Amino acid sequence: MSELLALLDYEFARNALMAAVLASVLAGTVGTFVVVKRLVFIAGGISHAAFAGLGFCYWLGVNPLIGAVVVAILAALLLGWLGEGRGRSQDAMIGVLWAGGMATGIVFIHMTPGYAPNLMTYLFGDILTVSRADVQLLAVLTGAVIGVTALFYRTLVAVAFDETFASVQGIPVRRMTTLLLVLVALSVIMLIQVVGIILLIALFTIPPMIALMLAQRFVMVLAVAVLAGLMTSTGGLVGSYWLDLPSGPAIVLFGIAALVVVRALNWLRSGYHARQAVGGPGD
Amino acid sequence: MSAVLDVRGVTFGYEREAVLRNVNLTIGSQDFLAIIGPNGGGKTTLLRLILGLATPWSGSIDWPSGLLPGAVGYVPQFSTFDKNFPLRLRDAVVMGRLSRGGLIGRYRRADYQAVDRILERLHLERLAAVPIADLSGGQLQRALIARALVGEPQILFLDEPTASVDAQTRRVLGEVLNELNQRIPVVVITHDVTGFATQVKQIACVNRELYYHGSGQLSHADLAEAYGCPVELIAHGVPHRLLRDHTPATVNA
Numbered sequence: 001m002s003e004l005l006a007l008l009d010y011e012f013a014r015n016a017l018m019a020a021v022l023a024s025v026l027a028g029t030v031g032t033f034v035v036v037k038r039l040v041f042i043a044g045g046i047s048h049a050a051f052a053g054l055g056f057c058y059w060l061g062v063n064p065l066i067g068a069v070v071v072a073i074l075a076a077l078l079l080g081w082l083g084e085g086r087g088r089s090q091d092a093m094i095g096v097l098w099a100g101g102m103a104t105g106i107v108f109i110h111m112t113p114g115y116a117p118n119l120m121t122y123l124f125g126d127i128l129t130v131s132r133a134d135v136q137l138l139a140v141l142t143g144a145v146i147g148v149t150a151l152f153y154r155t156l157v158a159v160a161f162d163e164t165f166a167s168v169q170g171i172p173v174r175r176m177t178t179l180l181l182v183l184v185a186l187s188v189i190m191l192i193q194v195v196g197i198i199l200l201i202a203l204f205t206i207p208p209m210i211a212l213m214l215a216q217r218f219v220m221v222l223a224v225a226v227l228a229g230l231m232t233s234t235g236g237l238v239g240s241y242w243l244d245l246p247s248g249p250a251i252v253l254f255g256i257a258a259l260v261v262v263r264a265l266n267w268l269r270s271g272y273h274a275r276q277a278v279g280g281p282g283d
Numbered sequence: 284m285s286a287v288l289d290v291r292g293v294t295f296g297y298e299r300e301a302v303l304r305n306v307n308l309t310i311g312s313q314d315f316l317a318i319i320g321p322n323g324g325g326k327t328t329l330l331r332l333i334l335g336l337a338t339p340w341s342g343s344i345d346w347p348s349g350l351l352p353g354a355v356g357y358v359p360q361f362s363t364f365d366k367n368f369p370l371r372l373r374d375a376v377v378m379g380r381l382s383r384g385g386l387i388g389r390y391r392r393a394d395y396q397a398v399d400r401i402l403e404r405l406h407l408e409r410l411a412a413v414p415i416a417d418l419s420g421g422q423l424q425r426a427l428i429a430r431a432l433v434g435e436p437q438i439l440f441l442d443e444p445t446a447s448v449d450a451q452t453r454r455v456l457g458e459v460l461n462e463l464n465q466r467i468p469v470v471v472i473t474h475d476v477t478g479f480a481t482q483v484k485q486i487a488c489v490n491r492e493l494y495y496h497g498s499g500q501l502s503h504a505d506l507a508e509a510y511g512c513p514v515e516l517i518a519h520g521v522p523h524r525l526l527r528d529h530t531p532a533t534v535n536a
Contacts, residue, residue, distance in 0.1 A: 012312050036365070036368060036369070056379075095387070151387050152386060152387060154381070154388060154389060154390065155381070155386045157388070158378050158381050160368075161364055161365075161370065161375070161378070162359075162363055162364040162378070163363075163369050164336060164357075164359060164363045164364075165357060165359065165363065165364075165378065166378075166381065166428070167334075167335070167336055168335070168336070168355060168357045169378075169379075169381040169382045169434070170382050171381060171382075171383075171386070172386075212369060215369060216369055216371060216414045217369060217371055217374060218368075218369050218370060218374065221369045221371075
């Protein structure tokens with residue numbers, strides 16, 4: 001333990017920890033909406049589309065995150081606009097954005113002179129390379145996303161639960177869904193730093209899935225999902241340090257292990273209750 | 284009696300095929316209207332148009348008394364949401380107050396007090412903290428009615444409210460709708476018009492077009508005429524006999 005604490009003397013370790021905390025807060029909050037509203041595939045499409053902007057800015061020589069933010073938001077707006085009543089075109093468009101974004105990004109990185117060591121970083125994540133400036137940008141984006149979610153909380157939950165009813169109540173459902181997709185886009189950018197484009201969908205889904213098994217109210221699901229995200233990302237980081245594994249995959253696999261354990265405990269508990277009920281005296 | 288809703292010459296369809304043709308319907312402030320008709324005849328489509336969830340190809344839908352969006356109560360069929368959504372019954376019902384306070388509003392104490400009153404009226408108060416995933420069909424149906432009523436609507440629409448519900452829910456539903464109809468118009472989409480035989484004052488049969496039957500006292504002749512509409516309805520399995528047996532006792536009620 002003291003060995004781990006000593007690590008925090010290094011700036012890269014402090015940055016990594018901060019990034020993990022911020023990413024967990026986001027993944028837990030926005031990811032819960034993504035899971036209950038079944039936007040997982042859309043989140044995947046946005047994150048892969050973002051790679052186009054990332055590659056473009058890499059080629060320009062400016063901070064690739066800026067390009068990723070811009071393209072991710074454009075993709076979210078496009079998918080939100082396509083959303084209503086045109087399910088098939090939205091579904092197909094996700095595929096186009098997914099592949100097109102990756103292809104564009106790779107082409108730009110290919111065109112950039114010199115060796116491209118960061119490509120793998122963006123695909124699979126390397127939280128240990130997160131810079132202080134990155135952490136600051138993450139902090140600002142996290143604050144913005146959480147603030148907007150808190151502001152529109154009641155409406156977002158209602159739209160996630162029952163779009164039809166919300167619409168009858170006069171809620172602009174389509175605009176609120178698009179807002180949610182923009183929040184997804186911003187969160188995607190942060191998660192790219194931590195686990196990379198290919199694995200970030202795990203941080204969106206695993207903590208909320210754990211939370212949905214443990215909590216019964218939406219606000220509690222959010223809280224548990226954030227905690228589960230914190231456990232997953234810090235646990236994965238510690239595991240990657242001890243076992244000398246790449247951090248992104250370690251975080252994802254640690255999360256899946258936690259999910260399996262919680263599921264098993266849940267199963268044992270409900271089995272216990274079922275046996276109690278059957279064995280109980282004429283109850 | 285003033286008109287609350289005025290549907291004029293509405294035509295609407297999906298893709299290129301018209302589902303509803305030239306529909307006219309006026310709902311008055313004391314009406315209890317049953318909308319019946321075969322599956323695929325356009326009942327639910329008409330309701331979606333009235334609720335503003337779809338826009339007619341032609342014709343108009345007006346609220347002469349100027350209803351605000353939140354003033355329309357709506358009880359959907361089960362299938363419009365995910366039953367495993369992490370909400371307790373109380374959290375789901377309070378959503379009926381969404382139209383108050385705007386997009387960035389919060390539920391206030393008055394909202395929860397209104398919820399508690401409605402839950403008591405629908406005999407749901409003991410289930411307030413139960414997750415909606417653990418409710419029975421009848422309990423969930425009552426929760427949806429509570430959600431629609433808690434917003435204090437000025438008109439209430441129910442889509443197949445008696446499909447797969449228990450006896451208690453049927454009874455409570457009957458009482459509540461009777462009481463409500465003293466003040467506001469009630470519109471029920473149903474296959475089972477006998478379930479509301481004591482309350483229904485008007486019947487509209489929707490099968491591509493709308494056949495409107497009777498305002499004021501429901502008579503034997505009105506019902507017979509209602510079932511004179513296209514054959515699909517009768518073939519659909521609402522036996523004539525049942526209705527006729529029940530009406531003499533109920534018309535006088």
